[in-house]
Amino acid sequence: MDGTPPAESDPRVERLVNELIGRVADKWTMLILELLEEKGTLRFTEIGRQVEGISQKMLTQTLRQMERDGLATRTVHPVVPPRVDYALTPLGNSLSAAFCGVWIWAERHLAAVEEARARFDAL
């Protein structure tokens, strides 16, 4: 943790890495990632209930993307009424761990940022 980014050499790889971060750093993705990390396995509606303010559309879309990216698994149980379970893959777990540092940063420095904003806005 010296704060020095990897200093990517290949610009093509750098671009891909940036795109990937842009994708996973999405608000809903991060919230669902955190939720599944904590709760383990949840069904569709459960996630919808526990992620404050998410629409059904974004929930479906985000889960699909996470599944596609190999971050989560989607298990369909052939019962009536239908039941679909979601859980993190090891890859998803590792991303959750990586985000942990940012989460802690935000928590620790929230006050400092709000202070800075107040000072800036006072001008």
Added chain:
Amino acid sequence: MDGTPPAESDPRVERLVNELIGRVADKWTMLILELLEEKGTLRFTEIGRQVEGISQKMLTQTLRQMERDGLATRTVHPVVPPRVDYALTPLGNSLSAAFCGVWIWAERHLAAVEEARARFDAL
């Protein structure tokens, strides 16, 4: 780094933390953060040249936001032609360090994600 998020108790704080992350996890912010971390101090146009694809509007907007959030300093030199220098604050440096984990994750697992996508799309 056990992958367990702080499990925020106060829902109001949790919301603020989420908003803050949403703000700083912005694409341009992350790129400028990384650039300033590496290069130290840069002027407006320098940053514009080195951040691939950013428009002047987004550059101004992002730098202003970073300044407001206490992540970067803006120094105006009263010379002709005008010269404005940007550099990270300690707070900005700490955020850069926090993002380091995500950056490393993306770099290390880029191939795995692309593999997962290929497998998903093959269906």
Added chain:
DNA sequence: CGGCATCCTCCTGGATACTG
């Protein structure tokens, strides 16, 4: 040089309604 203001376009994402 380092902006700010304006216009205009595209895409995100919410609301709603319908299916297996």
Added chain:
DNA sequence: CAGTATCCAGGAGGATGCCG
């Protein structure tokens, strides 16, 4: 229950032009 499909408003963000 777990989606898919459609419509639509709002904001992100690019292009252009003007100022100190």
